[in-house]
Amino acid sequence: MATNPPGFRLAFDVTNLDKTCEFYKALGGFEVASTTRKGEIFETRQLVSPAFPGVTLLARASFGKRAVGTSPGTITSVGLPVSNLPDAIRRMTGKAKWACPNPEASPDEPRRSVSLMDPDAYLIELYQP
Numbered sequence: 780m781a782t783n784p785p786g787f788r789l790a791f792d793v794t795n796l797d798k799t800c801e802f803y804k805a806l807g808g809f810e811v812a813s814t815t816r817k818g819e820i821f822e823t824r825q826l827v828s829p830a831f832p833g834v835t836l837l838a839r840a841s842f843g844k845r846a847v848g849t850s851p852g853t854i855t856s857v858g859l860p861v862s863n864l865p866d867a868i869r870r871m872t873g874k875a876k877w878a879c880p881n882p883e884a885s886p887d888e889p890r891r892s893v894s895l896m897d898p899d900a901y902l903i904e905l906y907q908p
Contacts, residue, residue: 782906788831789857792841796824798898799838805874806867806903807821807831807859831859856894856902864907871895871905878902 793799802808809826812835816822826836861867878894891905 786835788835789835790823790837790839790897792898793838794841795898796822796838796840800824800826802874802897803828803836804895806871807861809836828907834867856904858892858904858906860908861905862907864893864905867905868893875903 800809800811803826807828808830809828811824812827813824813825815825820842821839823837823839826838828834875895875897878896892904894902894904897903
């Protein structure tokens with residue numbers, strides 16, 4: 780797979796690279812484009828997706844401490860635009876922990892965004908522009 784063009788790059792520590800890669804593949808079609816330090820400490824996988832050109836995720840295996848999600852000094856949230864929010868919600872149901880009690884929209888309260896957590900409790904906002 781070719782790497783994405785220059786753009787937004789987000790690096791974050793994770794406790795399980797395989798689980799994280801599976802999550803982001805389900806979330807937005809992210810695939811591993813390259814791996815550095817394979818089999819060593821701080822192994823890092825570069826994830827890219829044709830659905831998010833210009834966005835590169837760098838998932839790094841944590842070493843010596845657990846990844847901490849939204850603790851001070853880490854990512855508080857990342858927003859990803861999706862063209863069809865209800866489809867994205869259906870795709871992630873059962874694969875993510877929702878940060879809101881009910882991600883489905885109601886006729887009285889149409890949703891323009893929802894938040895969910897990745898395997899290491901990083902908060903991801905999916906929004907429809």
